[in-house]
Amino acid sequence: MGGRILETWLSLIFAIGFMLIHFFSKSMKFIKDTPRSRFLSIAGGIAVSYVFIHLLPDLNKHQEILSEAVKSGIFETLENHAYIIALLGLTAFYGLERMVKNSKKQQDEETNLGVFWIHIASFFLYNALIGYLLIREEYKSNWGMFFYFLALAVHFVTNDHSLRKDHKEIYDRYGRWLLTVAILLGWVVGVYTQLEEVYVSLLTAFLAGGIILNVLKEELPEERKSSFISFFLGMVGYSLLLLLI
Structure with a gap:
């Protein structure tokens, strides 16, 4: 019981940490887009790792949980359910990115506003899921929770930077507040509600696909002038920490 209480308080501290990142990210003046800040490349390496x-x-x-849950119906022939869900997560966020880019080309204020709300709604769910898993994920130790926080904290900095660049003032006025609330909402839902394992598996797989897309879309474009060395150091350093723990 005592261990569970400690985990709950620790997860609350980390949830507040996530919220503070969204709140103060616009004050991080050292982050540049072109040439890309070394911090963002390190953050990308950590998230990929x-x-x-x-x-x-x-x-x-x-995958084992989903295989047990889906033994009949239209999904019976799908052998890799979790990986398919991860692929759907990647595809969904890629589609959102293309929609944002296309709306910016149209220079239509009403269209851009509608795309903004769709984009923020998707990241609201994304953040709420991260907040939920913060308390409901099964960690091997408190260090496991800390490394979850570390990886997604730097990932949030990158996401904030990207969303601010796409939507400018409206993101600071509305978006960052909604994403901040989403983390707390997800955490509160996790405190009072425990989803069945099959749903947690689906959500985790979808999240994995979303993280992969959101990291790679920031690191790969040539015009960003990303630092491979910084990306590599972030990836290797974080990987070593995970393997050691």
Whole structure:
């Protein structure tokens, strides 16, 4: 019981940490887009490492849960349910990014506003899921929760930077507040509600796909002039920490 109470308080501290990142990210003047800030490249390396060292291997466990839950119906022939859901997550966020880029080309204020709300709604759910998993994910130790926080904290800085660049003032006026609330909402839902394992598996797989897309879309474009060395150091350093713990 005592251990569970400690985990709850620790998860609350980390949830508040996530919220503060959204609140103060616009004050991080050292972050530049072109040439890309080394911090953002390090953050990208850490997030990619988290996905490949922790989230994707964890999908094996979620795959087993989904396989047990889906033994009949239209999904019976799908052997890799968790990986398909991850692919859908990646595809969904890629579609959102293309929609944002196309709306900016149209220079239509009403269209841009509608796209903004769709984009923020998707990231609201994304953040709420991260807040929920913060308290409901099964960590091997409190260090596991800390590394979850570390990876997604730097990922949030990158997401904030990208959303602010796409939507400018309206993001600071509305978007960052909604994303801040989403984390707390997800955490509160996790405190009072425990979803069945099959739903947690689906959500975790979808989140993995979303994180992969959101990281790679920030690092790959040539015009960003990303630092491969910084990306590599972030990836290797975080991977070593995960493997050591």
